[in-house]
Amino acid sequence: xxxxxxxxxxxxxxxxxxxxxxxxxxxxxxxxxxxxxxxxxxxxxxxxxxxxxxxxxxxxxxxxxxxxxxxxxxxxxxxxxxxxxxxxxxxxxxxxxxxxxxxxxxxxxxxxxxxxxxxxxxxxxxxxxxxxxxxxxxxxxxxxxxxxxxxxxxxxxxxxxxxxxxxxxxxxxxxxxxxxxxxxxxxxxxxxxxxxxxxxxxxxxxxxxxxxxxxxxxxxxxxxxxxxxx
Amino acid sequence: xxxxxxxxxxxxxxxxxxxxxxxxxxxxxxxxxxxxxxxxxxxxxxxxxxxxxxxxxxxxxxxxxxxxxxxxxxxxxxxxxxxxxxxxxxxxxxxxxxxxxxxxxxxxxxxxxxxxxxxxxxxxxxxxxxxxxxxxxxxxxxxxxxxxxxxxxxxxxxxxxxxxxxxxxxxxxxxxxxxxxxxxxxxxxxxxxxxxxxxxxxxxxxxxxxxxxxxxxxxxxxxxxxxxxxxxxxxxxxxxxxxxxxx
Numbered sequence: 001x002x003x004x005x006x007x008x009x010x011x012x013x014x015x016x017x018x019x020x021x022x023x024x025x026x027x028x029x030x031x032x033x034x035x036x037x038x039x040x041x042x043x044x045x046x047x048x049x050x051x052x053x054x055x056x057x058x059x060x061x062x063x064x065x066x067x068x069x070x071x072x073x074x075x076x077x078x079x080x081x082x083x084x085x086x087x088x089x090x091x092x093x094x095x096x097x098x099x100x101x102x103x104x105x106x107x108x109x110x111x112x113x114x115x116x117x118x119x120x121x122x123x124x125x126x127x128x129x130x131x132x133x134x135x136x137x138x139x140x141x142x143x144x145x146x147x148x149x150x151x152x153x154x155x156x157x158x159x160x161x162x163x164x165x166x167x168x169x170x171x172x173x174x175x176x177x178x179x180x181x182x183x184x185x186x187x188x189x190x191x192x193x194x195x196x197x198x199x200x201x202x203x204x205x206x207x208x209x210x211x212x213x214x215x216x217x218x219x220x221x222x223x224x225x226x227x228x229x230x
Numbered sequence: 231x232x233x234x235x236x237x238x239x240x241x242x243x244x245x246x247x248x249x250x251x252x253x254x255x256x257x258x259x260x261x262x263x264x265x266x267x268x269x270x271x272x273x274x275x276x277x278x279x280x281x282x283x284x285x286x287x288x289x290x291x292x293x294x295x296x297x298x299x300x301x302x303x304x305x306x307x308x309x310x311x312x313x314x315x316x317x318x319x320x321x322x323x324x325x326x327x328x329x330x331x332x333x334x335x336x337x338x339x340x341x342x343x344x345x346x347x348x349x350x351x352x353x354x355x356x357x358x359x360x361x362x363x364x365x366x367x368x369x370x371x372x373x374x375x376x377x378x379x380x381x382x383x384x385x386x387x388x389x390x391x392x393x394x395x396x397x398x399x400x401x402x403x404x405x406x407x408x409x410x411x412x413x414x415x416x417x418x419x420x421x422x423x424x425x426x427x428x429x430x431x432x433x434x435x436x437x438x439x440x441x442x443x444x445x446x447x448x449x450x451x452x453x454x455x456x457x458x459x460x461x462x463x464x465x466x467x468x469x470x471x472x473x474x475x476x477x
Contacts, residue, residue, distance in 0.1 A: 017307050020318035021352040031349075038337040132333045135294065136394070137322020137350035140314060222321070223295035226333065 023142055032149035039122075043154055046118045050158030050206060051165065053111030054198045057104050058166025061197070065190035066174050066182055067094040073185055078178065085177060108205065115209030123147065123213035124228075130217045131225030143218035144211075151210035152203050159202030163195040240306060241402055241434045242268040242291050247300035249286050249457075260286040262457040263300070270401070271432040273425065275444050278454035285406060287454060288438045292325055292404045293317060305401075322350050326395030330407035332387045334379040340366060340390045341375040347397040365393040369423065385416030392423060403427065405437035409444070421447055 036043050067087060071079065071094065087094055123130075130143055174182040217225070249261040260283045268274055268291075278284045289295040290302050293309045302309045304320060312320065334343045341362050348358035366372045369389040379387050388408060395403055405424065409417030425447040427433045437444060445451055453460040
């Protein structure tokens with residue numbers, strides 16, 4: 001039953017212990033990506049939390065972008081309508097008032113708490129898997145990286161989804177309020193910047209949420225991780 | 231001792247190993263000073279009732295947990311002296327683990343599970359895929375390489391786990407109740423497979439078990455009771471007593 005070709009590779013008895021190689025980046029990216037895809041519904045929940053928070057922030061940002069660009073070309077009647085609808089100008093520009101800023105920060109804080117919670121659950125569910133990885137020769141850094149990359153993927157996905165939704169809602173609501181001028185003056189570079197910021201913010205929030213659970217998981221002795229019930 | 235390979239070489243040596251688990255204010259002494267040596271190429275069974283410290287001892291031998299006091303030597307290297315990189319190398323290259331609960335990565339296919347240790351060992355894709363398929367063929371699951379663990383029976387999952395344990399051609403295979411979750415016939419298949427590895431390749435097999443079938447193939451049996459070694463039996467002496475049990 002045992003074929004000869006396998007016999008050749010058997011470790012001869014030696015007293016030296018070598019050092020484990022660090023996995024190439026590509027392998028870590030591949031494993032973490034697959035690992036996220038097979039748990040798609042699970043990770044979509046985390047992603048949705050992120051997307052909602054980013055959507056809110058992007059809605060506020062892009063709303064001001066559109067208003068500023070409309071203002072520049074608006075007639076006085078329209079300008080009056082904009083001011084009458086409750087938008088405040090600060091130093092000749094529409095920008096986040098302290099109230100808006102606090103709202104955005106609060107929504108982000110709630111989001112981080114939600115993500116830490118979701119990630120703690122997700123990592124705890126996978127203690128056995130982590131223990132198995134370590135039995136097979138995974139370094140702690142591998143375990144951390146797997147979770148960090150999964151967090152980044154989720155962050156990027158949530159960031160894109162959230163910014164697109166936020167911008168869409170802001171545009172539609174301003175079109176309804178001000179008419180087609182909101183589309184004609186749609187500030188493309190400003191919007192691109194909003195998406196970019198949304199992406200960065202989402203990736204950062206996701207990382208914040210995942211780093212602590214991942215560190216805890218990676219430092220466990222394999223036996224302890226394997227003992228946990230699933 | 232009739233073992234293939236190096237006769238006098240200790241693959242594993244335990245010296246005054248104790249392990250204390252703290253649960254709240256309670257202290258449970260799972261191991262109370264174990265002294266023991268395992269020779270290269272041996273087929274060793276650790277027997278004992280549940281709660282005797284069998285699994286704890288298994289974890290110590292496999293460098294999966296730290297003893298509270300005492301020393302564990304693998305190939306005469308003190309495990310406590312190793313850094314994280316060396317420890318990972320040891321677990322990856324020197325020891326193959328088989329568990330009662332199989333512990334396959336549930337989200338990966340059979341071939342992905344088998345190749346994982348080789349990926350950790352730094353092999354390239356062609357090498358690990360070829361060897362992975364060869365190992366699945368060895369355990370008779372080559373056609374099922376794309377199946378997830380949930381699509382395999384218990385016996386098939388354990389065979390994937392055996393193939394995975396063999397991935398980096400380890401010198402030691404540690405099996406924690408490998409037949410515990412299997413029916414009689416599948417359990418026997420796994421035992422036969424392990425015995426073949428032991429005799430044909432000189433792999434040291436250490437298995438924690440309370441499966442009587444395991445005794446027939448073991449070179450030595452260590453009985454654990456209350457965290458201590460109760461007695462050690464050679465197979466020759468044991469055949470008589472097992473013969474009586476089994477008629």
